[in-house]
Amino acid sequence: MTVRLHPLRIAAQIELISLIAMLANLATAHVKPISSLMGPTHGCAYLFVVIATWRLASATATTKAVAVIPGVGGLLALRRLHRFRVKDETPPAPRGQ
Template sequence: MTVNLRPLRVAAHVELASLVVMLANLATVHLAPVSSLMGPTHGCAYLFVVVATWRVREAPATARAAAVLPGIGGLLAARRLGTPRAAAPL
């Protein structure tokens, strides 16, 4: 069964980009409008990545564990889900 990973990959990239913007904002000028926009964006993308990964029935435990890591976890989970599993020896 083939699973469409495009929404997961998009959400993972949005999650990482929003985290980078939030941390850059915190380290520089700390503008409140940027924080109030990026915080919910990051949170929603993070939740989408976790739920989308956990809904894949064939997802290995390593992909599910990686999905809960903030920032890079979504990309790691998408990579893990995108690689075909090795066939079990007979």
Template structure:
């Protein structure tokens, strides 16, 4: 059974984009509406990346730890999962 990485790719992109929006808002105008809208989006995407990585068959301990890095963890997981097996 082949497991697809599409949901993980989407969640990783949303996680990174929402973090960029949150940090940009913090560095510039700091509008509370942006923070209250994007904060939960980022949190949900972050948790989705972690859960999807942990549930993925063949994801080793290092890959699971990479998923815990906020913002780029999902992208690092995807990169590690698509890399050819070293052996």
């Protein structure tokens, strides 16, 4: 069974971009409409990343814990999922004769 990680990847990118936009807005002009838009966007993307990661059967406890880190947790979880999935799909080395 193949696990589709595309929605998780999109949500992780939205989570990071919205956090950067909120922090940039806070450090510069602090425009209220930007805060009003980016806050819920970041929150929804963060919740989606955490829940989607926790629902994956292939996610280890460490991967699930990493997903909880705000901003970069989704990207780190994807990296861990990809690394272990690639290792699992690699055929075993042939034994010596």
